[in-house]
Amino acid sequence: MKVTFPHMGYMYISLKGMLEYLGIEVVPPPPCSKRTLNLGVKHCPEFACLPLKLNVGNFIEAREIGADTIMMAGGCGPCRFGYYAYVENEILKDLQVHFNLVVLEPPEKHIGELLGRIKKITGNQPWVKVIKALRFGYLKARAVDQVEKSSFQKRPRELIRGATDRALKQAIHEIDSAQTPQELTTAEEKSREIMESISIDINRPVLKVALIGEIYTLLEPFANGNIERHLGNLGVEVDRSMMLSEWINDHLFMGLIRNAPSSKRFIKVASPYLNHFVGGHGQETIGAAVWYGQQGFDGALQILPFTCMPEIVAQSILPSVSGDTGLPVMTLIMDEHSGEAGMVTRLEAFVDLLQRRNEQKEALTS
Amino acid sequence: MKGYLGIDVGSVSTNIVFMDEQTNVLESLYLRTNGQPVATVQKGLGQIKEKLPAKVVVRGVGTTGSGRQLTGIVVGADAIKNEITAHAVAASHLVPGVQSVLEIGGQDSKIIILRNGVVTDFAMNTVCAAGTGSFLDQQASRLNIAIEEFGDIALRGSTPVRIAGRCAVFAESDMIHKQQMGYNLDNILAGLCEALVRNYLNNVGKGKEILGPVVFQGGVAANAGMRKAFERALGLEVQIPKYFNVMGAVGAAMLAKDAVSKGVPTQFKGFGVADMEYKAGSFECDGCPNLCEVIEMAEQGKIIARWGDRCGKWSNALATREASRSC
Numbered sequence: 001m002k003v004t005f006p007h008m009g010y011m012y013i014s015l016k017g018m019l020e021y022l023g024i025e026v027v028p029p030p031p032c033s034k035r036t037l038n039l040g041v042k043h044c045p046e047f048a049c050l051p052l053k054l055n056v057g058n059f060i061e062a063r064e065i066g067a068d069t070i071m072m073a074g075g076c077g078p079c080r081f082g083y084y085a086y087v088e089n090e091i092l093k094d095l096q097v098h099f100n101l102v103v104l105e106p107p108e109k110h111i112g113e114l115l116g117r118i119k120k121i122t123g124n125q126p127w128v129k130v131i132k133a134l135r136f137g138y139l140k141a142r143a144v145d146q147v148e149k150s151s152f153q154k155r156p157r158e159l160i161r162g163a164t165d166r167a168l169k170q171a172i173h174e175i176d177s178a179q180t181p182q183e184l185t186t187a188e189e190k191s192r193e194i195m196e197s198i199s200i201d202i203n204r205p206v207l208k209v210a211l212i213g214e215i216y217t218l219l220e221p222f223a224n225g226n227i228e229r230h231l232g233n234l235g236v237e238v239d240r241s242m243m244l245s246e247w248i249n250d251h252l253f254m255g256l257i258r259n260a261p262s263s264k265r266f267i268k269v270a271s272p273y274l275n276h277f278v279g280g281h282g283q284e285t286i287g288a289a290v291w292y293g294q295q296g297f298d299g300a301l302q303i304l305p306f307t308c309m310p311e312i313v314a315q316s317i318l319p320s321v322s323g324d325t326g327l328p329v330m331t332l333i334m335d336e337h338s339g340e341a342g343m344v345t346r347l348e349a350f351v352d353l354l355q356r357r358n359e360q361k362e363a364l365t366s
Numbered sequence: 367m368k369g370y371l372g373i374d375v376g377s378v379s380t381n382i383v384f385m386d387e388q389t390n391v392l393e394s395l396y397l398r399t400n401g402q403p404v405a406t407v408q409k410g411l412g413q414i415k416e417k418l419p420a421k422v423v424v425r426g427v428g429t430t431g432s433g434r435q436l437t438g439i440v441v442g443a444d445a446i447k448n449e450i451t452a453h454a455v456a457a458s459h460l461v462p463g464v465q466s467v468l469e470i471g472g473q474d475s476k477i478i479i480l481r482n483g484v485v486t487d488f489a490m491n492t493v494c495a496a497g498t499g500s501f502l503d504q505q506a507s508r509l510n511i512a513i514e515e516f517g518d519i520a521l522r523g524s525t526p527v528r529i530a531g532r533c534a535v536f537a538e539s540d541m542i543h544k545q546q547m548g549y550n551l552d553n554i555l556a557g558l559c560e561a562l563v564r565n566y567l568n569n570v571g572k573g574k575e576i577l578g579p580v581v582f583q584g585g586v587a588a589n590a591g592m593r594k595a596f597e598r599a600l601g602l603e604v605q606i607p608k609y610f611n612v613m614g615a616v617g618a619a620m621l622a623k624d625a626v627s628k629g630v631p632t633q634f635k636g637f638g639v640a641d642m643e644y645k646a647g648s649f650e651c652d653g654c655p656n657l658c659e660v661i662e663m664a665e666q667g668k669i670i671a672r673w674g675d676r677c678g679k680w681s682n683a684l685a686t687r688e689a690s691r692s693c
Binding site: 031033 | 432447448449450451482483484485486487488490654655656657676677678682683
């Protein structure tokens with residue numbers, strides 16, 4: 001059995017770590033590229049969202065390098081993602097690309113449900129080992145998140161252009177190659193050193209912008225046109241509202257790990273604007289805008305794939321959040337037709353808007 | 367004489383202005399880009415040099431428009447800014463207190479909302495409402511009237527025909543239908559202006575609060591019919607600044623003035639740029655399946671810039687020296 005799964009940012013490191021810990025052979029698809037997207041666009045319905053197209057592209061490319069089993073997440077509620085695993089499987093069947101499909105639906109009541117589904121892949125391995133593997137995967141996700149967060153802070157302040165990109169690549173590689181929890185501890189230490197070796201100008205004034213919106217386009221750099229790098233190079237410190245380890249804890253472990261930041265903090269403050277579930281992360285998006293406004297951020301960017309219903313609901317509410325909190329919010333919609341140049345122009349203009357607003361504020365207070 | 371250069375390189379036109387220390391526009395130039403931004407900028411710089419006195423000192427250069435990066439590298443710009451900021455800066459300088467800027471050019475249209483002299487919101491055309499200028503141009507030539515007369519003819523229309531303005535393709539077929547029905551030209555043109563304004567306000571304006579003073583700029587502002595249609599739709603007076611068709615360049619020059627005001631020496635390479643040899647080359651990077659097309663710019667045989675790669679492998683390679691970014 002050679003297991004594969006769709007890409008979503010650095011999720012492959014965590015999943016690969018977990019499965020390999022159990023001695024299962026893993027074949028992650030090649031990183032998302034133009035070819036992945038082209039394959040997806042060719043074979044998927046036109047009005048399906050970007051994640052579906054990239055997923056199908058991932059699977060076709062993974063099959064080419066020998067994968068035979070798909071591990072795919074399920075979902076619930078108004079977001080279409082819930083049936084993507086099955087739709088993707090049908091598309092692949094039509095294309096004569098054969099896979100075994102294992103769908104991991106998020107547990108509804110108890111973590112045991114998740115364990116039951118994982119058993120399809122793990123076979124007769126002892127539960128203790130499975131749980132240890134899950135923990136290892138989670139620790140890897142957390143380590144990657146740490147490195148990413150550090151890159152958000154370093155990039156706008158770096159003295160040598162591109163230094164953060166290079167360091168990030170190295171640090172991620174360290175974490176990816178750790179095979180055991182012990183090795184991971186050393187790798188984490190090493191990656192921290194790598195990130196700290198970037199020379200920065202600590203006094204450079206930077207703007208703080210939050211990235212909010214739909215999880216896939218937030219986490220997958222190919223889907224969002226490398227927005228974090230663009231913003232960093234424009235002198236903006238980014239904060240992403242959703243980190244992989246938080247998501248794993250919230251949705252898969254059902255909050256089992258205490259004291260970890262959770263999207264519950266967003267749901268709490270969303271209530272004056274939206275106090276019920278609208279599918280996907282629509283409610284969290286609204287809450288995140290309110291929360292970041294309270295934290296004194298300079299602005300927020302909502303990212304969503306074209307036709308994403310939960311985020312469209314959020315988009316229509318965001319202007320009133322923006323009006324009440326004074327937090328400028330801009331929406332960027334991603335699909336295969338999105339041009340990078342157009343996105344960069346809008347980002348530049350948005351950053352200029354925030355900068356001039358700041359200058360005016362400073363002039364008034366000094 | 368001392369002053370600043372502003373260069374706006376768009377897809378259709380390239381505009382260059384020279385502005386003195388008191389921000390008076392002394393010279394302005396409007397050229398067709400013809401798909402050759404570098405050659406056009408070189409030609410433009412040569413022409414503007416001829417127009418200016420021999421002892422002119424350029425204290426700063428700014429570039430804007432879709433060709434801003436490329437041009438910025440070629441001329442050595444002090445400020446490389448996006449067209450939204452440039453337009454906002456120019457409008458708020460030429461029309462003090464402006465609260466809304468409507469901008470329709472050849473390909474792009476945008477709306478900028480300012481409050482207390484600061485941009486608070488903006489939008490650029492997304493799916494439709496693009497190419498309004500080109501569309502008007504095309505319809506004028508199809509009807510065999512000069513584009514300059516378009517607006518005046520439209521003004522004569524007393525009962526504008528209602529034309530579907532959802533997108534240029536529908537507008538055109540609906541317009542032809544109305545012609546075949548026997549409506550007269552004045553009313554059709556007036557109706558076309560109203561349709562385009564409606565389309566702009568729905569697709570670009572999207573319910574933003576448009577307060578006066580309103581400024582209308584970009585090439586299409588020359589069309590009196592469009593101005594009247596805007597005034598009718600908004601119920602507000604619409605002003606057209608003196609340099610409405612080179613506002614991007616004016617803004618770029620002002621941003622250059624800002625950039626060098628802190629005593630930073632200008633990066634301007636001089637008017638000699640007009641005679642230098644620039645060569646753009648490209649190659650496909652095979653480092654990963656993205657197969658990015660990397661473009662490189664050579665000045666007299668020496669590579670001065672690269673871009674187009676997603677990962678930064680090539681564009682960062684030339685930038686290993688310390689970056690002096692200021693914000």
